[in-house]
Structures are given as structure tokens and as C-alpha cells.
Amino acid sequence: xxxxxxxxxxxxxxxxxxxxxxxxxxxxxxxxxxxxxxxxxxxxxxxxxxxxxxxxxxxxxxxxxxxxxxxxxxxxxxxxxxxxxxxxxxxxxxxxxxxxxxxxxxxxxxxxxxxxxxxxxxxxxxxxxxxxxxxxxxxxxxxxxxxxxxxxxxxxxxxxxxxxxxxxxxxxxxxxxxxxxxxxxxxxxxxxxxxxxxxxxxxxxxxxxxxxxxxxxxxxxxxxxxxxxxxxxxxxxxxxxx
Amino acid sequence: xxxxxxxxxxxxxxxxxxxxxxxxxxxxxxxxxxxxxxxxxxxxxxxxxxxxxxxxxxxxxxxxxxxxxxxxxxxxxxxxxxxxxxxxxxxxxxxxxxxxxxxxxxxxxxxxxxxxxxxxxxxxxxxxxxxxxxxxxxxxxxxxxxxxxxxxxxxxxxxxxxxxxxxxxxxxxxxxxxxxxxxxxxxxxxxxxxxxxxxxxxxxxxxxxxxxxxxxxxxxxxxxxxxxxxxxxxxxxxxxxxxxxxxxxxxxxxxxxxxxxxxxxxxxxxxxxxxxxxxxxxxxxxxxxxxxxxx
Numbered sequence: 001x002x003x004x005x006x007x008x009x010x011x012x013x014x015x016x017x018x019x020x021x022x023x024x025x026x027x028x029x030x031x032x033x034x035x036x037x038x039x040x041x042x043x044x045x046x047x048x049x050x051x052x053x054x055x056x057x058x059x060x061x062x063x064x065x066x067x068x069x070x071x072x073x074x075x076x077x078x079x080x081x082x083x084x085x086x087x088x089x090x091x092x093x094x095x096x097x098x099x100x101x102x103x104x105x106x107x108x109x110x111x112x113x114x115x116x117x118x119x120x121x122x123x124x125x126x127x128x129x130x131x132x133x134x135x136x137x138x139x140x141x142x143x144x145x146x147x148x149x150x151x152x153x154x155x156x157x158x159x160x161x162x163x164x165x166x167x168x169x170x171x172x173x174x175x176x177x178x179x180x181x182x183x184x185x186x187x188x189x190x191x192x193x194x195x196x197x198x199x200x201x202x203x204x205x206x207x208x209x210x211x212x213x214x215x216x217x218x219x220x221x222x223x224x225x226x227x228x229x230x231x232x233x234x235x236x237x238x239x240x241x242x
Numbered sequence: 243x244x245x246x247x248x249x250x251x252x253x254x255x256x257x258x259x260x261x262x263x264x265x266x267x268x269x270x271x272x273x274x275x276x277x278x279x280x281x282x283x284x285x286x287x288x289x290x291x292x293x294x295x296x297x298x299x300x301x302x303x304x305x306x307x308x309x310x311x312x313x314x315x316x317x318x319x320x321x322x323x324x325x326x327x328x329x330x331x332x333x334x335x336x337x338x339x340x341x342x343x344x345x346x347x348x349x350x351x352x353x354x355x356x357x358x359x360x361x362x363x364x365x366x367x368x369x370x371x372x373x374x375x376x377x378x379x380x381x382x383x384x385x386x387x388x389x390x391x392x393x394x395x396x397x398x399x400x401x402x403x404x405x406x407x408x409x410x411x412x413x414x415x416x417x418x419x420x421x422x423x424x425x426x427x428x429x430x431x432x433x434x435x436x437x438x439x440x441x442x443x444x445x446x447x448x449x450x451x452x453x454x455x456x457x458x459x460x461x462x463x464x465x466x467x468x469x470x471x472x473x474x475x476x477x478x479x480x481x482x483x484x485x486x487x488x489x490x491x492x493x494x495x496x497x498x499x500x501x502x503x504x505x506x507x508x509x510x511x512x513x514x515x516x517x518x519x520x521x522x523x524x525x526x527x528x529x530x531x532x533x534x535x536x537x
Contacts, residue, residue, distance in 0.1 A: 088284075
């Protein structure tokens, strides 16, 4: 992943050269989080074709990023990271193709751009989905298979506390709205959270994953007030030394 | 692990995911598929579109469950259905069908001329129409998880939608500048719960999603109401009463996303064929207006 990120940052060095303070130390994990407020603001694009992009923009800005909506390829200039929000994956997928965003996004993600999909965004990032509708456009950058609307109609939507070791000890309160589930993960995909019904942390439906620079959650951190997931992503996306 | 369903957060978050999108009225599975293909964020299952209800008259009721289930089976996007104002049994039936959201709608003939459904009692979210802030807050007080400005359904005329949307957003703006001591009287004048009045003042918006309905017939109409502060668009008769429903539906979806980009709006508005014919709302007799239903 380190290598991928470096190539990504090299690609992006044009726009950033003037904004990066010299000799910024190498950052990782908690250290990166602590530095968020003092370092250069990460410019995070939020795919704003449909869905709750406004909530992501608000949450990212409140955590020290500079978030902006992405609707056309021209909006991708100078982007440090991308969030694909909740919404209808079929709608977002179609509009993405219609306005020529799918290919540039695939290339940027492959080059290491930190990217996070929530709910519909997770579906769009997955390599495979059960989607009944043929031709659902996918970015297909994560080696996972997702099932759309895995918990049933809205009546079965729910909120629940999750154990997410990557975010610390405290349970993470997650909201699932007609959410998807990750049915299987490929090599190199880290499982960040499961919806466990037992005390066995190895069982249960997978609801949060990370594969290198790509993060996916089946739930909506943007509709709750717990900032930990946005901080986690910003630590991935914080501009590092070129 | 403790899963909590049907909480206020869960109910109010559902419409959040529809924002920036178009919810389309459909009367059968075929139309529902076309709506999904065009990029609808959800479909509203009903027996007749408002323009036909208007033309044919008679009592307009909840759709046949058979029809709703057929539409549900045809698409993967969320499905909504309408019940009559105050008809909580129709609402219970719709919920039992596994529909995602209920529209307690003035487009159908009201079942109760005094009271709306107690929406807190349901597990799935409700959307309700409103013409002004007081009406919106009364519906939210009854448990609505989403508001749509009413407009005048089935007319293809945007004028009432604009009036209602502006009235709601003006009402919100007014609250934000009122001193705290004036809020109680304002709540009384609005006929709205005081706590919600205070919440709107602090949030500077409704505590739920606000869509626009009733009269959207063109991509420009959709962009107009988005510019006026709507979170998304309902299109009823505007699509399937036009010459080329699929093209028009796709264009309205794009216009709702790119509502601030006049170049894209110009592009998507080209050559769409005849829109629905439309009615002059000011020439309609009072008894034929739907927006006045709801209390």
C-alpha cells in the first residue's frame, strides 16, 4: 500500500507542491490523527450525484478537511481522497457513467487515491454484487462480493453497536438503512467490523472492510455524531510527504 | 448484539438516502422498471396518476395490494405507496406489504377531515405534504420522517410547488432571526409544536428531509425547485403523461443532480417531445384543488 500511495502522491504533486510544508514527518495511525489539525487540509471530494453527500461534506469539514462535491470529471482536480456516499447505488452508478466519472475514478483509485464508500458507495466499490438489475455499473476496485439490500425492506433497517478494534475500545453506534452486506472477501481485504450475534468475533456478517487505500462500510457514519470513522478515513487521506 | 429497528433515527435516515434524487409515480410494474432504468431513487406505487384522478373523479383510494406487490417485485429500488389522509388501516396494510415508505397523501380522497394518521405507531417512515411551515411541523409532530411541499398534483404546473416551497423556506428563515422570547407566540401562530419550532430555529432547516412535489413536468422545473432549497423531487403525472417518458425521466434525473449547471440543463432539455399538457391552477374550481386537503 505504501508504494501505491507514493505513486499516487507523485501523480498529484503538481497541485500540492505549493501547499505542503517541507519536512512533514512520516505519519501513521494515531500520530496522523493528532496532526490532522496542524497539517495541510486534505481536499476530499464527495461524489454528489445523488444521496446524502451533504452530511459527508459537513462531517469531513468539521474534522478539519476541505470537502467539496464531485459531479463531473473536472471536479476531480486537486483531489486527495474521495467519499462515495449513501444513496441509491443504481442511480449513482448510472450518473457516474453518464458523465464520464467511472473511468477516471477507477484510475485514481488504482493509483492509490484514498477512497471510502458508505452503503451505496460500498456496493459501487465492490468487484461483484448480486444486483438483480443487469448492468449495474461498478467501480469494481475492491475484492469483495456485496449483497444489496441484504437485511430486507426499510422495516428491517436498524441501528446497533459494533465492535471496531481499528477505532478503539468504545463500541461504534452504526445506522443501517436498507444496507448491503459483504458476502465474501478476497486476499488482502481486512475485515474491520462484523455484525456479530454471538460472542465469537469471527462469525457474523461483514459490514466494514479495508483493502489498502479503499475503505467500505455498509452503514452510515455520516448520519451519526461519532466522528471516529471520518477521522480514520482522513488519517488515510491526509497529504503526506511527497 | 442489540439491533434496534423503527427508531426515529432509522426512520428519518431513510429519506436522507433519497436526497438529490427523483421519486417517480408509477401505476404498474412496467412503468416501475422504466423508472428504475431512468435512474429513479424510488418509485411511488399508485393506481392512477394524479392527472387521471383529476380527470376521472370519484374516490381515490390506496392501490390494490396486488399492484403494489407487483411493482415491488419488479424493481430493486425503494417502493413507496399512498394511503388516504387519516386512513390508518390503509397505512397498516401498506406496511404489512413490506413497502419502504408511506405517503399520507392529499392526492387521494381524505378519509378523515380532522385528523391525520398517528405516524409514530408505525415501523416504516411516512412522507406527508405541506404548504407552509406550520403544516410541515404538525406532520413531523405526528411522526412524519419526510416532508414534501404539496404543489398542485396532476396539473403539470409548477406555480403552486414554487409557492409552497418558498412559503416553507421563508418560514424557516424567519424563525432563524426571531429572538427566543418570540418563539412561543410564533409556535401558536404557526399552529406547530413549540419544541419543533425551537429545533428548526437552531438547525436552520427542517429536522427531516424536504422534497418538492406537485407540478414538476420538465428538467427545468426540477432544477428550479432544487435551486429553491428542495432536497429532491417527486414527479407524478409529468413523466408518464408526456410523449417520451423514458427520455423525459432520464432528463429530469440529470437535471436534479446538475441543477446548478445551466450547460448540462440546456443539454438534457433538448428535444424531449411534448411535456404533459398541464392546467392553469387559477382556473380550477376550489373544489378540485388537492393542496387544501390536510389539517
